[in-house]
Amino acid sequence: MSNDKLSPVEGIKIKSNFLRGTLKEGLADQSTGAISADDQQLIKFHGMYQQDDRDIRAERRRHKLEKAFSFMLRVRMPGGVSTPEQWLKMDQLADDYGNGTLKLTTRQAFQLHGLIKSNLRNTIQAIDSVALDSIAACGDVNRNVMCNPNPHLSGVYATIIEDSDAISRHLMPHSGAYHEIWLEGEKVQTSEKEHEPIYGETYLPRKFKIAVAVPPSNDVDIYANDLSFIAIVDEAGEVEGYNVAIGGGMGMTHGNEATYPRVADVIGYIPRERLLETAEHVVTVQRDYGDRTDRKHARLKYTIDTHGLDFFKKELESRLSGPLEPVREFHFDNNGDRYGWEQGEDGKWHLCLFIEGGRVVDRPLLKLRTALREVAKILDGDFRLTANQNLVIAQVSEEVKGKIDSIFEKYQIDAAGTKTGLRLSALACVSLPTCGLALAEAERYLPKLIDELDEVVENAGLGQDSITIRMTGCPNGCARPYLAEIGFVGKGPERYNVYLGGGHAGQRLNRIYREDVSASEIRPLLEPVIKRYASERDSGESFGDFVIRSGIIEASGPGSEFQKVSPVLANA
Ligand code: SRM
Ligand code: SF4
Numbered sequence: 179m180s181n182d183k184l185s186p187v188e189g190i191k192i193k194s195n196f197l198r199g200t201l202k203e204g205l206a207d208q209s210t211g212a213i214s215a216d217d218q219q220l221i222k223f224h225g226m227y228q229q230d231d232r233d234i235r236a237e238r239r240r241h242k243l244e245k246a247f248s249f250m251l252r253v254r255m256p257g258g259v260s261t262p263e264q265w266l267k268m269d270q271l272a273d274d275y276g277n278g279t280l281k282l283t284t285r286q287a288f289q290l291h292g293l294i295k296s297n298l299r300n301t302i303q304a305i306d307s308v309a310l311d312s313i314a315a316c317g318d319v320n321r322n323v324m325c326n327p328n329p330h331l332s333g334v335y336a337t338i339i340e341d342s343d344a345i346s347r348h349l350m351p352h353s354g355a356y357h358e359i360w361l362e363g364e365k366v367q368t369s370e371k372e373h374e375p376i377y378g379e380t381y382l383p384r385k386f387k388i389a390v391a392v393p394p395s396n397d398v399d400i401y402a403n404d405l406s407f408i409a410i411v412d413e414a415g416e417v418e419g420y421n422v423a424i425g426g427g428m429g430m431t432h433g434n435e436a437t438y439p440r441v442a443d444v445i446g447y448i449p450r451e452r453l454l455e456t457a458e459h460v461v462t463v464q465r466d467y468g469d470r471t472d473r474k475h476a477r478l479k480y481t482i483d484t485h486g487l488d489f490f491k492k493e494l495e496s497r498l499s500g501p502l503e504p505v506r507e508f509h510f511d512n513n514g515d516r517y518g519w520e521q522g523e524d525g526k527w528h529l530c531l532f533i534e535g536g537r538v539v540d541r542p543l544l545k546l547r548t549a550l551r552e553v554a555k556i557l558d559g560d561f562r563l564t565a566n567q568n569l570v571i572a573q574v575s576e577e578v579k580g581k582i583d584s585i586f587e588k589y590q591i592d593a594a595g596t597k598t599g600l601r602l603s604a605l606a607c608v609s610l611p612t613c614g615l616a617l618a619e620a621e622r623y624l625p626k627l628i629d630e631l632d633e634v635v636e637n638a639g640l641g642q643d644s645i646t647i648r649m650t651g652c653p654n655g656c657a658r659p660y661l662a663e664i665g666f667v668g669k670g671p672e673r674y675n676v677y678l679g680g681g682h683a684g685q686r687l688n689r690i691y692r693e694d695v696s697a698s699e700i701r702p703l704l705e706p707v708i709k710r711y712a713s714e715r716d717s718g719e720s721f722g723d724f725v726i727r728s729g730i731i732e733a734s735g736p737g738s739e740f741q742k743v744s745p746v747l748a749n750a
Pocket of ligand 1: 227289385477615
């Protein structure tokens with residue numbers, strides 16, 4: 179392929195000297211709150227995005243002021259595990275340098291928003307002081323490795339968190355740029371020429387995402403990841419090995435039919451000791467065959483669809499120590515979180531706490547951030563961020579459990595998860611005001627929409643039944659809306675495409691029901707569908723399955739694949 183066909187970001191990576199670019203100079207430039215366009219691409223590999231406050235963009239333009247630039251910092255934390263000390267540091271940084279909130283993301287990471295350029299180094303040095311970093315939290319590399327928290331299964335959990343951590347470390351960029359720019363300030367002196375043994379100097383064609391799950395919980399949404407490992411547990415309760423799934427992804431672009439969400443294919447099984455070589459070589463096949471000319475066509479899902487699944491599998495096996503074994507049977511039954519206290523096999527207590535929109539913030543009537551800070555100060559276990567933007571307070575002794583209950587009582591935090599089934603199963607991406615790609619509100623609007631839909635559900639007599647609802651401010655799919663039973667995807671200000679029919683275990687894509695609906699039209703649009711579900715559903719039938727069986731969503735037509743898929747061996 180000739181270089182002039184490569185996407186411009188490929189050129190930026192090549193000439194960046196292993197992700198350094200002119201970041202040091204850009205940070206020192208006090209004449210602007212921004213960094214150069216090229217460095218904006220490179221800083222992603224260091225876990226940051228340049229953003230601006232979109233709520234005040236127009237006003238600043240009117241006053242001929244530079245945009246209100248700030249940075250979002252995403253912390254790498256495999257499996258979403260945070261010690262109380264790390265929590266307290268992040269909480270403090272949210273006040274010292276951020277916008278006073280902590281965001282728990284859909285990939286089990288912390289995000290700080292609103293950091294100004296001159297505070298980036300201080301912030302990164304502060305997270306480093308509690309053994310956290312933001313290396314490869316964004317960028318064309320493997321991102322934060324997810325794994326489900328499974329607090330009640332202590333033995334299996336210990337294995338999968340160890341494995342997720344090992345994958346994360348194995349696929350970390352080797353460049354010394356992060357340490358040099360953010361921590362040391364000096365070039366790390368070494369006689370060896372720097373190189374990236376797995377990625378090479380142009381890294382991957384695009385971002386790359388990995389998740390590890392223990393059935394029957396699919397709370398990490400394995401079908402939305404480039405690469406997933408589905409744990410197969412033997413009769414003794416040990417993780418024997420993993421089924422391997424490849425080619426999931428959500429992002430698409432309105433009006434560009436060459437882009438689409440795709441659920442992953444389960445291609446085989448590997449014993450546990452072959453985990454790292456498998457992860458490495460799915461990455462290297464994507465490195466070598468991914469499309470570097472068009473970033474909208476560069477994810478692994480397109481590599482597979484361009485070259486064929488059989489080709490990809492053969493190429494992968496040629497790089498592995500042996501062929502993949504046949505897929506082992508597995509079963510997912512949900513992709514949500516289980517709220518409230520639960521006691522684990524080892525007698526320790528775990529509380530899964532609902533965090534609306536993953537936003538840890540003090541509001542006038544709900545001092546959530548303060549309450550969690552008090553919990554962190556006495557916690558004898560750890561925190562685990564979930565892929566549904568919630569929080570598990572894990573490994574708690576009986577004595578501390580009582581103290582945590584008192585804290586939540588004092589601050590009137592709903593520890594038992596008694597909100598409605600809709601609210602507890604809802605996800606919204608960040609969207610406005612920080613996301614530069616947002617076309618419509620999501621995190622700030624979904625709670626109000628749920629208020630309306632809760633009334634509909636209650637009138638229909640559906641009670642606490644959960645229907646997964648996910649909203650994103652644009653089609654990139656950060657809250658995985660195409661796997662939801664009801665998905666809303668931002669089209670423009672206060673306008674959404676409405677999708678129906680995703681699988682309740684996240685195993686099947688939904689498809690478009692109505693395009694370009696205004697926010698005020700959503701309730702009247704969905705009310706008759708929800709009423710029909712309440713009166714006509716079969717026993718135990720999920721909303722997603724019902725809308726297909728009843729013909730509310732046509733079983734054929736343009737758009738995503740739409741056959742009814744059994745969660746057992748969904749894609750084998
Ligand atoms: Fe995302 C870009 C937020 C999970 C698909 N995502 C962005 C950016 C960085 C916007 C940008 O590029 O300028 C958003 C920053 C908003 C902000 O102000 O914080 C953003 N994505 C998020 C988070 C914070 C959403 C949330 O509310 O939790 C999630 C952070 C996860 C993490 O900790 O790493 C987040 N993003 C996802 C997911 C879900 C997942 O991975 O399970 C997806 C869909 C899965 C996938 O990748 O296919 C996702 N984000 C995207 C895409 C579309 C990628 C594509 O293949 O087309 C973009 C845009 C892009 O990459 O060009 C994007
Ligand atoms: Fe931003 Fe779109 Fe992702 Fe929402 S889905 S955070 S609007 S990129």
